[in-house]
Amino acid sequence: MNQTRFRWASAIAALVMFFVRALPLHAQSVESRIDQLVSQMTLEEKIGLVHADSKFATAGVPRLGIPRLWMSDGPEGVREEIETNGWRPTGRTDDFSTWMPADLGLAATFDPDLAREYGAVIGQEAKARGKHIMLGPSLNIQRTPLNGRNFEYMGEDPWLTSRMAVGFIRGEQAQGIASCAKHFAANNQETDRGTIDVEMDERTLREIYLPAFRASVQEAGVLCVMGAYNKFRGQHCCENDYLLNKILKGEWGFKGIVISDWGGAHNTKAAALNGLDLEMGTRGPYEDYFLANPFRDAIEKGEIPVSALDDKVRRHLRVMAAIGLLDGASWSEGGELDTPRHQAAARDIEEEAMVLLKNAGNLLPLNSAKINSIAVIGENAERRFAHAGGSAEIKSLYEVPGLQGLIQRAGPNVNISFSMGYSREKNDDQMIAQAVAAAKVADVAVVFAGLPHDWYYDTEGSDRHDLKLPFGQDELIRRVAEANPKTIVVLIDGGAVEMPWLDHVGAVVEAWYPGMEGGNAIADVLFGDVNPSGKLPCTFPKQLSDSPAHAMGSFPGKNGVERYDEGLLVGYRWFDAKNIEPLFPFGFGLSYTQFDYSNLELFPEDGSDGHEVWVKCTVANIGSCAGAEVVQLYVSQAHPSLPRPPKELKGFARIKLEAGEHGDVWIPLDRSAFAFYDPARGWVAEKDDFTIEVGSSSRDIRLTKTWSRAETSVQK
Numbered sequence: 001m002n003q004t005r006f007r008w009a010s011a012i013a014a015l016v017m018f019f020v021r022a023l024p025l026h027a028q029s030v031e032s033r034i035d036q037l038v039s040q041m042t043l044e045e046k047i048g049l050v051h052a053d054s055k056f057a058t059a060g061v062p063r064l065g066i067p068r069l070w071m072s073d074g075p076e077g078v079r080e081e082i083e084t085n086g087w088r089p090t091g092r093t094d095d096f097s098t099w100m101p102a103d104l105g106l107a108a109t110f111d112p113d114l115a116r117e118y119g120a121v122i123g124q125e126a127k128a129r130g131k132h133i134m135l136g137p138s139l140n141i142q143r144t145p146l147n148g149r150n151f152e153y154m155g156e157d158p159w160l161t162s163r164m165a166v167g168f169i170r171g172e173q174a175q176g177i178a179s180c181a182k183h184f185a186a187n188n189q190e191t192d193r194g195t196i197d198v199e200m201d202e203r204t205l206r207e208i209y210l211p212a213f214r215a216s217v218q219e220a221g222v223l224c225v226m227g228a229y230n231k232f233r234g235q236h237c238c239e240n241d242y243l244l245n246k247i248l249k250g251e252w253g254f255k256g257i258v259i260s261d262w263g264g265a266h267n268t269k270a271a272a273l274n275g276l277d278l279e280m281g282t283r284g285p286y287e288d289y290f291l292a293n294p295f296r297d298a299i300e301k302g303e304i305p306v307s308a309l310d311d312k313v314r315r316h317l318r319v320m321a322a323i324g325l326l327d328g329a330s331w332s333e334g335g336e337l338d339t340p341r342h343q344a345a346a347r348d349i350e351e352e353a354m355v356l357l358k359n360a361g362n363l364l365p366l367n368s369a370k371i372n373s374i375a376v377i378g379e380n381a382e383r384r385f386a387h388a389g390g391s392a393e394i395k396s397l398y399e400v401p402g403l404q405g406l407i408q409r410a411g412p413n414v415n416i417s418f419s420m421g422y423s424r425e426k427n428d429d430q431m432i433a434q435a436v437a438a439a440k441v442a443d444v445a446v447v448f449a450g451l452p453h454d455w456y457y458d459t460e461g462s463d464r465h466d467l468k469l470p471f472g473q474d475e476l477i478r479r480v481a482e483a484n485p486k487t488i489v490v491l492i493d494g495g496a497v498e499m500p501w502l503d504h505v506g507a508v509v510e511a512w513y514p515g516m517e518g519g520n521a522i523a524d525v526l527f528g529d530v531n532p533s534g535k536l537p538c539t540f541p542k543q544l545s546d547s548p549a550h551a552m553g554s555f556p557g558k559n560g561v562e563r564y565d566e567g568l569l570v571g572y573r574w575f576d577a578k579n580i581e582p583l584f585p586f587g588f589g590l591s592y593t594q595f596d597y598s599n600l601e602l603f604p605e606d607g608s609d610g611h612e613v614w615v616k617c618t619v620a621n622i623g624s625c626a627g628a629e630v631v632q633l634y635v636s637q638a639h640p641s642l643p644r645p646p647k648e649l650k651g652f653a654r655i656k657l658e659a660g661e662h663g664d665v666w667i668p669l670d671r672s673a674f675a676f677y678d679p680a681r682g683w684v685a686e687k688d689d690f691t692i693e694v695g696s697s698s699r700d701i702r703l704t705k706t707w708s709r710a711e712t713s714v715q716k
């Protein structure tokens with residue numbers, strides 16, 4: 001371009017920029033508005049955005065109409081207000097919230113639409129409580145059944161966790177707040193969580209531990225991601241160039257903010273250059289945070305380019321723009337807190353979350369017209385659980401424990417006795433004897449067993465020591481069942497437990513931590529108002545040593561390093577590959593009715609709608625009452641060029657059917673359902689035969705067909 005023309009072009013460009021800058025904020029594109037704000041901010045104001053100035057907030061820039069960002073935990077509801085110094089609750093009376101069932105229970109519904117409703121409830125309550133960012137969902141894969149936070153994660157399978165995560169985030173962010181997928185990545189234990197250095201091969205990372213985060217970013221558009229406490233391949237996750245810059249922001253195109261876990265930042269230069277955008281929870285004064293004055297000083301000395309700060313600021317402003325914080329409109333409009341609608345949602349979700357593990361002789365459902373007496377036994381029949389578990393805790397307006405739910409549902413004509421039987425603080429033979437005596441004279445006995453949801457038992461900061469029921473519960477259940485064979489065990493816990501008494505009891509229901517309406521939902525299922533349809537999102541092993549992280553001896557790590565030696569063989573993948581019989585397999589769950597599968601058909605697609613093949617089968621309700629079935633679809637490859645697990649969940653669908661009714665289930669598979677990750681090539685879907693299996697659990701396959709892929713394709 002010659003000199004004259006260059007001058008003209010420059011003049012025109014300057015004129016255009018003048019008018020663009022002069023336009024009011026809302027009329028410009030988001031990026032140009034953001035550029036304008038960044039150009040108007042001082043260095044101090046930019047620094048003020050990228051670190052906390054309170055326990056759960058960052059400074060805004062009032063001069064430019066940039067508000068403070070308020071955030072709150074967590075994955076099961078909006079946490080109560082916490083004091084700025086320390087972690088004590090403030091004791092306010094306006095910060096109650098709806099306590100939703102544990103996220104592991106939500107996963108047991110295998111219902112992404114329900115996950116969306118779950119996320120919507122929390123998003124509406126966050127709006128009402130003035131929270132812009134909600135710190136959830138928690139998406140770490142269940143690698144060991146001992147992890148203290150398994151209750152707030154969504155199980156052992158990446159496909160199930162991904163589908164539930166996308167539903168949850170879409171529901172929550174639709175309310176005008178930002179979700180925060182956590183903890184990125186490989187935070188699969190609480191033991192030494194701040195220092196453990198996780199080592200795993202690239203396939204395991206890509207195929208098991210990253211998919212839920214990738215789906216959160218690329219399908220749900222999650223606006224925030226929280227860096228995990230642990231290290232990954234030698235670098236803390238909150239300052240990890242490979243995870244944050246290369247994968248999350250580079251490969252996946254994440255444009256939101258990476259928030260540190262509280263105290264997860266450790267170094268100014270690493271945090272500034274390796275992808276951290278917001279430092280929270282570091283010890284000491286806010287101005288001394290790694291991304292506070294030290295960051296400013298490093299920029300002023302020319303040690304770190306200001307562009308690194310500007311990128312972070314842009315990300316903050318992008319998230320603010322996405323939730324309407326830069327529009328000047330009153331963000332806090334809308335929202336809904338502690339309403340009957342939300343409480344009903346908590347009940348509905350728990351009803352779908354419960355998993356019927358055993359029902360000998362159709363002991364369940366109970367018929368309140370024929371039952372005259374019920375002996376309710378166990379501390380967990382009365383215990384409250386909302387305000388437990390660590391950062392996922394909720395100050396719930398109320399909780400309906402199991403005993404109360406049963407009393408309310410059974411009505412005045414059923415005599416309900418209560419015996420403690422065991423408690424966290426005290427358990428002895430006398431308590432057992434009292435429970436046994438009560439069981440002996442009652443029509444049925446209902447033992448509420450499980451864990452207390454506190455230190456060493458399903459809580460953040462510690463892992464369980466074993467899978468045993470503590471406080472003498474096994475002996476209690478055995479003796480109660482001896483006294484009354486019509487004994488029902490309701491498990492209130494956050495995951496797998498050993499059940500040495502299983503052959504002696506009539507029925508077992510896994511109710512997880514059941515949410516504030518738990519007792520009512522449990523009563524609905526025990527009395528048959530609701531037919532249970534939940535499926536296990538994690539394997540229940542017969543013994544801990546059968547689980548991969550324990551069979552390989554790698555948990556909880558040696559010399560500060562945790563090697564995921566089991567690789568891809570997490571959960572049922574391991575039990576299948578090693579031919580180990582679990583106590584209850586992944587995907588298992590009984591119903592009060594029975595389902596028959598037939599007519600499995602494959603319908604090839606040309607891929608134009610993204611699908612390679614549609615899988616259809618017919619499900620018939622051949623039992624005597626309405627119910628819902630979760631059809632699971634597993635895929636296995638005949639001759640993979642790299643080793644693969646025996647089968648992997650790649651699709652599922654719920655279908656509700658009246659007694660005698662049948663219906664078709666359609667499940668789409670795209671190329672990713674057949675692909676594996678090859679570090680040398682990327683995602684490879686090979687020309688080969690694949691077995692398509694559909695069934696009622698990972699070990700109850702009803703129909704199979706072979707799908708022959710005609711060519712190999714590779715995607716980066």
Ligand code: GLC
Nearest residue numbers: 073074135182183261262391
């Ligand atoms: C905790 C948790 C994280 C939570 C944060 C704030 O340490 O790991 O999940 O959001 O701190 O409470």
